[in-house]
Amino acid sequence: AGMLPVRGQAASRQPSDLYEVPTFGNVRLLHMTDCHAQLLPVYFREPNVNIGVGSAVGKAPHLVGDRLLQHFGIAPGSIEAHAFTCLDFDQAAHQYGKVGGFAHLKTLADRLRDSFGREKTLLLDGGDTWQGSGTSYKTRGMDMVKACNALGVDIMTGHWEFTYNQTEILRNIEAFDGEFLAQNVFITEDAMFASDTDYLYDDFDGQVFKPYSIRELGGARIAVIGQAFPRTKIANPARFIPDWSFDIHDSHLQGIVDKVRSEEKVDAVVVLSHNGMDVDLAMASRVSGVDVILGGHTHDGMPAPTVVKNSGGQTLVFNAGSNGKFLGTLDLEIRNGKIQDYRYRLVPVFSELIPADVGMQALIDEIRAPHLDWLNEELALAGDLMFRRGNFNGTFDQVICDALREVGDAQISLSPGFRWGTTVLKGQMINMERVLDQTCLTYPETYVRDMKGSELKLIMEDVADNLFNPEPYLQSGGDMVRVGGFDYVCEPNRKIGERISEMTLDNGERIEADKTYKVTGWATVGAQSEGPAIWDVVAEYLRDRKEVQVDRLNTPVLKGVAGNAGLTGYNGKVLG
Amino acid sequence: MGIMRVKAKARGDSTDVKMLIKHNMETGQRKDKSGNVIPAKFLAEIEARHNGKLVFGASLGPAVSKNPYFSFSFAGGAAGDTLELSWKENTGASGTETADIR
Amino acid sequence: PRAAMAAWASKAFEATEQGTAMKALFGGEMPVASADVVLDAPDIAENGAVVPVSVSTEMAGVESISIFIENNPAPLAAQFVIPEGTAADVSTRVRMGKTTNVTAVVKADGKLYSATKEVKVTIGGCGG
Ligand SMILES: [Mn+2]
Numbered sequence: 001a002g003m004l005p006v007r008g009q010a011a012s013r014q015p016s017d018l019y020e021v022p023t024f025g026n027v028r029l030l031h032m033t034d035c036h037a038q039l040l041p042v043y044f045r046e047p048n049v050n051i052g053v054g055s056a057v058g059k060a061p062h063l064v065g066d067r068l069l070q071h072f073g074i075a076p077g078s079i080e081a082h083a084f085t086c087l088d089f090d091q092a093a094h095q096y097g098k099v100g101g102f103a104h105l106k107t108l109a110d111r112l113r114d115s116f117g118r119e120k121t122l123l124l125d126g127g128d129t130w131q132g133s134g135t136s137y138k139t140r141g142m143d144m145v146k147a148c149n150a151l152g153v154d155i156m157t158g159h160w161e162f163t164y165n166q167t168e169i170l171r172n173i174e175a176f177d178g179e180f181l182a183q184n185v186f187i188t189e190d191a192m193f194a195s196d197t198d199y200l201y202d203d204f205d206g207q208v209f210k211p212y213s214i215r216e217l218g219g220a221r222i223a224v225i226g227q228a229f230p231r232t233k234i235a236n237p238a239r240f241i242p243d244w245s246f247d248i249h250d251s252h253l254q255g256i257v258d259k260v261r262s263e264e265k266v267d268a269v270v271v272l273s274h275n276g277m278d279v280d281l282a283m284a285s286r287v288s289g290v291d292v293i294l295g296g297h298t299h300d301g302m303p304a305p306t307v308v309k310n311s312g313g314q315t316l317v318f319n320a321g322s323n324g325k326f327l328g329t330l331d332l333e334i335r336n337g338k339i340q341d342y343r344y345r346l347v348p349v350f351s352e353l354i355p356a357d358v359g360m361q362a363l364i365d366e367i368r369a370p371h372l373d374w375l376n377e378e379l380a381l382a383g384d385l386m387f388r389r390g391n392f393n394g395t396f397d398q399v400i401c402d403a404l405r406e407v408g409d410a411q412i413s414l415s416p417g418f419r420w421g422t423t424v425l426k427g428q429m430i431n432m433e434r435v436l437d438q439t440c441l442t443y444p445e446t447y448v449r450d451m452k453g454s455e456l457k458l459i460m461e462d463v464a465d466n467l468f469n470p471e472p473y474l475q476s477g478g479d480m481v482r483v484g485g486f487d488y489v490c491e492p493n494r495k496i497g498e499r500i501s502e503m504t505l506d507n508g509e510r511i512e513a514d515k516t517y518k519v520t521g522w523a524t525v526g527a528q529s530e531g532p533a534i535w536d537v538v539a540e541y542l543r544d545r546k547e548v549q550v551d552r553l554n555t556p557v558l559k560g561v562a563g564n565a566g567l568t569g570y571n572g573k574v575l576g
Numbered sequence: 577m578g579i580m581r582v583k584a585k586a587r588g589d590s591t592d593v594k595m596l597i598k599h600n601m602e603t604g605q606r607k608d609k610s611g612n613v614i615p616a617k618f619l620a621e622i623e624a625r626h627n628g629k630l631v632f633g634a635s636l637g638p639a640v641s642k643n644p645y646f647s648f649s650f651a652g653g654a655a656g657d658t659l660e661l662s663w664k665e666n667t668g669a670s671g672t673e674t675a676d677i678r
Numbered sequence: 679p680r681a682a683m684a685a686w687a688s689k690a691f692e693a694t695e696q697g698t699a700m701k702a703l704f705g706g707e708m709p710v711a712s713a714d715v716v717l718d719a720p721d722i723a724e725n726g727a728v729v730p731v732s733v734s735t736e737m738a739g740v741e742s743i744s745i746f747i748e749n750n751p752a753p754l755a756a757q758f759v760i761p762e763g764t765a766a767d768v769s770t771r772v773r774m775g776k777t778t779n780v781t782a783v784v785k786a787d788g789k790l791y792s793a794t795k796e797v798k799v800t801i802g803g804c805g806g
């Protein structure tokens with residue numbers, strides 16, 4: 001699949017140009033991912049810390065701020081600079097307004113489908129769709145299935161979709177008009193022998209879901225292969241999906257690619273992946289015959305693809321950000337059995353520049369109506385810009401950590417490094433809906449328990465290795481666990497057991513291995529915790545105050561990453 | 577009802593076998609609620625024979641997961657044949673069962 | 679006929695160190711790493727109590743296949759006898775408490791060949 005590596009993104013653009021996407025070729029693939037159930041427009045600050053290690057240093061997706069703009073040739077201060085980076089975020093957010101929202105996505109998707117030709121266009125969703133809002137929690141994801149049906153999603157794969165239980169997942173897939181694909185989910189041996197297995201896609205080799213789909217568009221035959229998040233049962237509770245097992249399964253993927261190319265004579269192979277970009281880049285170098293990977297999970301809004309060489313030629317690896325902020329538009333010219341050329345635009349969805357689709361807006365209002373009292377309760381004003389994304393911390397996560405410690409009367413608090421969660425501008429009202437955006441999952445229970453310093457260090461090192469192991473197949477996506485009540489030193493380039501040091505409580509006392517500390521947190525994946533739901537803890541904390549500030553942002557000292565392209569405007573110390 | 581669940585399928589000139597055995601595989605490292613050690617009790621030997629000929633043999637330690645699973649294949653075997661399966665614990669307890677090839 | 683089952687190798691199964699376990703099982707000869715031994719195990723264990731491991735080889739004259747979990751209290755996990763006519767391709771599931779090397783040893787025509795892979799065991803949680 002030799003192709004000209006065309007830079008997909010023009011430099012500076014006028015707002016009006018944003019939505020005049022020129023047509024090219026005979027097939028159009030629209031790609032959205034990780035919207036995390038955000039039906040309405042939101043603010044979403046991109047990270048200023050997204051450190052790359054090993055061979056990923058200085059390369060996409062580990063580029064932030066000016067380094068990202070320079071790499072992709074985007075004009076500083078432009079509307080696109082605001083979409084892709086956090087530079088001058090507060091000022092630009094006031095200037096350009098909110099992003100995303102399904103009513104605006106629908107208008108944009110329809111325009112991109114009609115201008116190209118609906119029968120030659122596919123809309124693909126990379127997953128993390130059914131989780132992330134109060135309404136998706138209450139409807140167990142069914143609200144998003146309805147919205148995706150209205151949006152006209154053709155194919156999806158998943159990750160947080162698997163945080164409901166098996167029957168709910170199969171029910172939601174049943175109600176979904178498109179196809180749910182995943183080549184890397186198998187039934188466990190125990191379930192193969194015990195429970196009924198007639199729901200399986202293939203009960204001989206145990207595949208739970210349909211692995212791929214062949215679609216005919218613009219005279220070309222295209223195979224779309226689904227790749228669910230391979231670490232789902234490690235990152236999220238295994239107890240919700242006892243009968244299913246996940247892994248990367250790249251040899252199984254290679255088998256499918258070889259089969260569709262030889263037996264089904266496809267002209268192009270596309271993997272709709274929820275691996276995360278670093279894993280996609282590694283997989284693209286090891287699997288041959290894949291033309292395109294449309295990726296998600298790591299929420300990296302990449303304006304242009306990364307071209308990865310492999311034994312079969314090259315693979316274009318894309319990642320389309322999160323929260324409904326972007327709609328990836330890939331136009332392919334397919335002739336003589338292969339992709340001859342392509343054009344790509346990761347189109348930013350600025351809600352104020354796109355009219356809301358009336359039908360979709362009505363559906364959204366109908367979905368929200370029964371829950372408005374809960375969602376609209378006003379809690380406290382944001383005394384600072386409240387955001388989450390970043391390798392080590394976020395101001396909204398500090399509020400969660402502070403709330404946990406105060407309400408739980410604990411010394412230390414831990415909050416998982418999720419990458420979803422919308423932003424609240426300084427001075428705006430934080431209502432329950434905004435708190436739910438940060439905390440809404442199906443295992444919200446909190447805990448308060450004694451923990452030895454040694455166990456705390458083990459947890460920190462374990463999570464750090466998920467991020468900073470130089471071998472992508474040993475990473476799990478997500479950011480560092482956020483901490484309240486102590487600081488530490490982190491050296492990302494060292495190996496597990498050696499990255500975290502000098503853990504020191506806010507009162508200056510060094511944390512000792514065999515001393516016991518009162519620790520609080522939420523979202524435990526092993527056993528279900530007993531405490532109240534995290535959003536109630538945070539709401540209680542916010543109700544006590546008119547305005548909430550982040551007085552102390554627990555921020556690790558970093559060593560060995562000075563000058564890293566994934567680090568700008570760091571509010572902690574960077575030592576060499 | 578024995579402890580062995582077997583899926584044996586004749587495929588061309590060979591037979592594929594998948595086997596799941598109901599057993600806790602106690603390692604002897606675990607303690608019960610009142611703190612005393614639960615004695616080691618695990619499957620140590622498994623054999624499968626077809627028409628009297630050994631087609632699979634396994635010696636096991638307690639590192640094998642609870643409800644041990646094995647898959648193997650052997651030349652020959654046809655739908656309707658039976659497999660003779662035997663197991664023996666470290667404690668000496670043992671048993672035999674049969675399974676049909678489909 | 680080499681298809682008879684050897685008695686349960688208690689010294690090997692009870693050895694608490696991998697080298698000792700190999701010596702007890704194979705009588706002093708150490709295996710040579712070989713690309714002909716195909717060891718399939720996950721990069722990250724989805725559940726340390728149930729880790730799928732498969733071992734296969736196309737070498738001729740295979741007599742046995744053994745699996746060692748280096749950091750386990752007793753590293754030797756299993757030894758499979760491969761009688762004449764049985765494919766040298768077996769799968770099972772093993773326990774591992776922490777990140778460890780998994781080593782498969784194939785005995786073929788009296789010689790020992792091995793493959794090793796590290797499997798990461800994590801605490802889990804905090805998905806992106
Ligand atoms: Mn996501």
Ligand SMILES: [Mn+2]
Binds near residue numbers: 159
């Ligand atoms: Mn994800």
